[in-house]
Amino acid sequence: MYLTRFRLNAARPGTRRLVASPQSLHAAVMSSFPHALPTATDRPRVLWRLDRNAAAELQLYVVSPDRPDLTHLVEQAGWPAAAAAGPPGWQTYDYARFLDSLDKGSVWNFRLTANPVHHVRVRDGQPVKRTPHVTAAHQISWLLDRQEAGGFRVQEKPAERRHTEHGDVHQVIVHDQRSLDFRKGGSKQPVTVKTVTYDGRLEVTDADALRRILTQGLGKAKAYGCGLMTLAPAQ
Structure with a gap:
């Protein structure tokens, strides 16, 4: 790789x-x-x-x-x-x-650009529709929901820096929210992909699972610049 x-x-x-x-x-x-x-x-x-x-x-x-x-x-x-x-x-x-050097328990800073989505049904009887998360709280929850299977745990803030009433508990921020609008292939219907970038700190809980995330990506829209997580030494 x-x-x-x-x-x-x-x-x-x-x-x-x-x-x-x-x-x-x-x-x-x-x-x-x-x-x-x-x-x-x-x-x-x-x-x-x-x-x-x-x-x-x-x-x-x-x-x-x-x-x-x-x-x-x-x-x-x-x-x-x-x-x-x-x-x-x-x-x-x-x-x-x-x-190969990743070990369980090691701590890293991370960056991830992703397409956090969920599936909703607008009306009874209609099929579910893939819909982007638009608030920072829901976007962070999307990431937290995937951490166990992904072999990592987003670090929590020290108690004195938490704002639990606002859900501000973990060492992660979201920024650079963008809407990518384009036409796929010869289709006349526009395609919209909502992206957001996460910066934070994580602990490795399962090195093999995290290696899969780092090489295969996390979430949807990988062809459009989403899913790649990179790590850097935590200072």
């Missing part, structure tokens, strides 16, 4: 086109794997996430079973001259070594 980081050049028109279309960015990511045919039905699971840390700082993260070649992204949305004179313009790390 590999973890790749690529910084997009926010000043380039190609970057703006990619950022505006999750379908285009997905296609660009999948084009990074020369042995994965676009029409193949058994293509490997590739996860990606776009972090908007600031207006001019756009970081693309990719987790994949194969090492990617992002030359086309450098040419379209990076710094081609700088890449030609030095490193290729992206960094790829041996993710398998990190995954």
Whole structure:
């Protein structure tokens, strides 16, 4: 497994086109794997996430079973001259070594962009409909509902920092809520995907289950930049 980081050049028109279309960015990511045919039905699971840390700082993260070649992204949305004179313009790390080092009880900071949804029935007799959670409390509850099966536990705040009457108990925040609107394939019906980013701190409770989350994703809309959780050392 590999973890790749690529910084997009926010000043380039190609970057703006990619950022505006999750379908285009997905296609660009999948084009990074020369042995994965676009029409193949058994293509490997590739996860990606776009972090908007600031207006001019756009970081693309990719987790994949194969090492990617992002030359086309450098040419379209990076710094081609700088890449030609030095490193290729992206960094790829041996993710398998990190995954193997995960131990039960270890604590990490995490980031996850996800599509938290639930199923509701508007009227009796009608089929249930997938509906996004729109409040921070429900979005956090969605994540907490998946922590046991996912092999992690979101850390709780110290007692003196909790606001239990507002449900503010865990060390997690939600931000960067976005609505991605696009048309899928040749359909005229627009598709809307609601996304939110979680930043928090977790403890590993089942290393194997968490490895599955880190490599296979969490939740829906993985093709559109959702589901990828990354970890960083907890300070």
